[in-house]
Amino acid sequence: MVARKRKKPPVGRWILMLVIVAGLAVVGGWLWTTRSWHAAGPLTRATDVTIAEGATLAAAARALEKAGAIDSTTAFLRKVRMFGTDAPIRAGEYEIAAGASPADILGLLQSGRTLQRLVTIPEGMPSVLVRDRLMAKPLLTGDVPVPAEGSVLPDSYSFERGETRAAVLKRMQDAMTRTVDTLWRTRKPGTVVASKADAVTLASIVEKETALAAERPMVAAVYSNRLRTGMRLQADPTVIYPITRGRSLGRRIRRSELNAVNAYNTYAMAGLPAGPIANPGRGAIAAVLDPAKSDALYFVASGAGGHVFARTLAEHNANVQRYYALRRARGEM
Numbered sequence: 001m002v003a004r005k006r007k008k009p010p011v012g013r014w015i016l017m018l019v020i021v022a023g024l025a026v027v028g029g030w031l032w033t034t035r036s037w038h039a040a041g042p043l044t045r046a047t048d049v050t051i052a053e054g055a056t057l058a059a060a061a062r063a064l065e066k067a068g069a070i071d072s073t074t075a076f077l078r079k080v081r082m083f084g085t086d087a088p089i090r091a092g093e094y095e096i097a098a099g100a101s102p103a104d105i106l107g108l109l110q111s112g113r114t115l116q117r118l119v120t121i122p123e124g125m126p127s128v129l130v131r132d133r134l135m136a137k138p139l140l141t142g143d144v145p146v147p148a149e150g151s152v153l154p155d156s157y158s159f160e161r162g163e164t165r166a167a168v169l170k171r172m173q174d175a176m177t178r179t180v181d182t183l184w185r186t187r188k189p190g191t192v193v194a195s196k197a198d199a200v201t202l203a204s205i206v207e208k209e210t211a212l213a214a215e216r217p218m219v220a221a222v223y224s225n226r227l228r229t230g231m232r233l234q235a236d237p238t239v240i241y242p243i244t245r246g247r248s249l250g251r252r253i254r255r256s257e258l259n260a261v262n263a264y265n266t267y268a269m270a271g272l273p274a275g276p277i278a279n280p281g282r283g284a285i286a287a288v289l290d291p292a293k294s295d296a297l298y299f300v301a302s303g304a305g306g307h308v309f310a311r312t313l314a315e316h317n318a319n320v321q322r323y324y325a326l327r328r329a330r331g332e333m
Helices: 011-039 058-069 073-083 103-113 127-135 165-184 197-210 211-230 234-243 255-259 282-290 313-327
Strands: 047-051 094-098 115-122 158-159 298-301 307-310
Touching: 011 073, 011 103, 047 058, 058 197, 073 103, 094 103, 103 307, 115 127, 158 165, 165 197, 165 282, 197 211, 197 234, 197 282, 197 313, 211 282, 211 307, 234 255, 298 313, 307 313
Parallel strands: none
Antiparallel strands: 047 094, 115 158, 298 307
8 A cells, every 4th residue: 555645735824824823922922011011010018219310211210120119120111112101200209109010100200299208387386396397307418507487487398308408498488488478468558567577576476376267367456456556465475485485485484584674575565576486377477467357455265275355454354254263163273
C-alpha cells in the first residue's frame, strides 16, 4: 500500500494564522495595559509626595517610584503616553491615596489639588500667641518675631511643607491690610474712629469683650458712645494687656492694676489705648465702622453667655444686681 502525502496548507493560510495570532497578542497586551492603567497601585497606605517646582513628568515619576506609589517609572511614563492627557502637572505636595492607580495619580498631579495644611488664627488672638502657633507647626521653617498687635487677620491659612513662617505671617498681615482697606471705604459717616489704626484698636476691644458675633455692633455702639461723650471706656481687657501682653492673667484684676496709669489702662484715662490689644476679626472691625444705633453706655454679663445693655447708670446697676443674684443662686459667689 502506498501512503499518500499530506497536503500542506497554502502559504496564504499560514500568513493569515500568524496575523490572527499576532493580532490577538496585540489586543491582549492592549487590554492588559488598559486594565493596569486603572488597576490599584502598590501603596498600602496614604503617602505624601512632593513634586518640585518646574519638575518634568519623568522627574515626578521618579519621585512617585521612590515613594512606592508606582512600580516603575518607565512603565508609568509609557502608560501616560498611551492613555494620559497633555495637561501639565503642577508642583506641590500631594497625598497619594492607598491603592491609587496610575490614572488616579496623573489626574491628581494635573488637578493641582495639593495637600492642604492649615494654621488657624481665631478672632481675638493676641500676637504673642500668633507667634506661638506658627512656631508650633513643625513643617514650617525659620523664626519670626512677635508681629505687631492688630496686624494679623484671624482666619485659616494654608501652607506647604518647608515653607517659611515669615511667608505665612506675611500672608496673614497682607490679608489684614486688604480687609481694613476694604471696610474703611464702607464706613458710616457717624463712626467715632478717625483712622484705620483707631478702627483696629477699638475693634480689638470689642473682640475681647464679647464672643457673640451678634453682640459686636451693640458693644461697638457702647464704646463709640463713650468715646464721643468723653467717658472712660473702662474695659477690663485693656487693663490686663500691659501685664501679660495677651496671655491669660489667670486671676482676678487687682485694685492696684485698675488704678495703674499707663498707655493702655482705660480705667485710668479717657480715649483709646495706645494700640490694639489683640488681632480683631472682620466682624469686629465692621461693627466699629457701622455700630448699632443705640444710646447705651453700659453692659454687663447676662449669665446666659451674652450681655445686657443699659442707657443709664441706674439701669446698669440694676442689671449688675440681677447678675450677682443669678451667680449666688448658682453657688458661684
